Amino acid sequence: MSKIAIVYGSSTGATESVAEKIKASFDDATLFNADSVSVDDLKPYDFLIFGASTTGVGDLQDDWEILLPKIEKMDFSGKKVAIFGLGDSASFSTSFAGGMYVIYKALKGKAEFVGFVSTDGYTFDESDAVVDGKFVGLALDEDNEYNETDARIAAWVEDLKKYLN
Numbered sequence: 001m002s003k004i005a006i007v008y009g010s011s012t013g014a015t016e017s018v019a020e021k022i023k024a025s026f027d028d029a030t031l032f033n034a035d036s037v038s039v040d041d042l043k044p045y046d047f048l049i050f051g052a053s054t055t056g057v058g059d060l061q062d063d064w065e066i067l068l069p070k071i072e073k074m075d076f077s078g079k080k081v082a083i084f085g086l087g088d089s090a091s092f093s094t095s096f097a098g099g100m101y102v103i104y105k106a107l108k109g110k111a112e113f114v115g116f117v118s119t120d121g122y123t124f125d126e127s128d129a130v131v132d133g134k135f136v137g138l139a140l141d142e143d144n145e146y147n148e149t150d151a152r153i154a155a156w157v158e159d160l161k162k163y164l165n
Helices: 014-024 064-072 098-107 146-161
Strands: 004-009 029-033 047-055 080-086 138-140
Touching (some): 004 014, 004 064, 014 080, 047 098, 064 098, 080 146, 138 146
Parallel strands (some): 004 029, 004 047
């Protein structure tokens, strides 16, 4: 089975809480905060799960601003990447979970992405994080759809487990 690293950036604690729930769903996952992890810390892992909240209008959470350019230079050979992102689908319905897309765009073509999620059941107008009709990862709204979070995590983790070696 693959070694899993979950890297999250969290300003209010909501993304950290979701990262902990995702970690609890795997037997061999390690949790890292984006503000203190290094690329060298991530090299031994085969499966990388990146999580971030969205700030402002589709912007990536601050802790990722230093880390993401370093991760972009990483060798992703033999690694799989999944993304989860938090957003506010009511107040920011035209940029919901857009922070996820910033990570996806930075690593597109460099990493093998898994864990795309259907937009069915979500309430929002548009999002950069929707590519070819699906979210580039697990989109969550802890402000307005928190009652959906546990079920969405469970379904996503089940899907991700198909990709573990």
